[in-house]
Amino acid sequence: MTGIIIRNLSDQLVDLVRDRILAGTVEQDRAIRQDALAAELGVSKIPLREALTRLEQEGLLRSRANHGYFVRELTIDEAEEVYALRLRLEPDVAAMAAARATDAEREAATRTLARLDAVTNAHGDGVGAFNRAFHLALLRPSRQPITTTMLERLHVLGERYVRKHLEPLGRDQRANDEHARLLDRWLARDAAAVHDAMYAHIEQTVLDLRRQFQPDARSA
Structure with a gap:
């Protein structure tokens, strides 16, 4: 005991x-x-x-x-590695989950996005955690526990980069819009559209991070 x-x-x-x-x-x-x-x-x-x-x-x-x-300090090298792995795994897993999700899991994903939007719009604490929860809600119905666990760890490692990514003005609204489009395709069980939307969402984040880290590299 x-x-x-x-x-x-x-x-x-x-x-x-x-x-x-x-x-x-x-x-x-x-x-x-x-x-x-x-x-x-x-x-x-x-x-x-x-x-x-x-x-x-x-x-x-x-x-x-x-x-x-x-x-550990934030570095573009770590961000590149984390997001490269997500690009290889997450679009396929999300597409699979869209096809397999139960009604209860679909409702849970919708509720999670609503909470994420509320926190993001209020510029409150915990945006990274709610972002992670939303992505995992789109992944767990895949019934791929090993891959989902790997992706959850990648999301934990990437959560501080999410906070950095959302620092510039307007990024939070763009993230809200991307998440909404992603959820619409996921709820429609359109596997190909989910794959493409998830890939574009992750890719845009790492492209933004590269630009954000460039001034840091020059000053160093």
């Missing part, structure tokens, strides 16, 4: 710290203060350190000997 409690605590800590990283509330250039974070969360350092190790395995943190854990 004790092992189950410890495992659940570790899982909860992974979720809590991951959410902070993805929300941008943990600074990239400073080591995570494990003592302060453990005290804030009301836990000991042992399960927290386990959670940080798991987040390093997920690719969100990096460890430096004698310096602790740091949030």
Whole structure:
């Protein structure tokens, strides 16, 4: 029974710290203060350190000997790799899911997009998380659990890039429009149209990110 409690605590800590990283509330250039974070969360350092190790395995943190854990910096190379993998997998899986989705799954996808639109229009916190939830709602009905799990991990790695992508004025409305068109094709079970819309949506994001990273590269 004790092992189950410890495992659940570790899982909860992974979720809590991951959410902070993805929300941008943990600074990239400073080591995570494990003592302060453990005290804030009301836990000991042992399960927290386990959670940080798991987040390093997920690719969100990096460890430096004698310096602790740091949030991994955003780079165009990482963005290119994440989005290239999504382009290879996500359009086909979404098209398959459109054909297999139940009525309940179709209603869930519609509700998820409505929540994403509301948060985006309000410029509220959690846009990246709701964006991830919407995409996964279009993928899970494919009944391809291994591929969907891989894509979920890619979405986690890409969530901070979603936040960066939405920084320029007008991007949020364009994203809303692209999502709406994508959902319409998905609900119509038009597999070819879903594939093309998803591919174009992901491709446009990485093209925008390349332009956004260019000034950073010049200043560096």
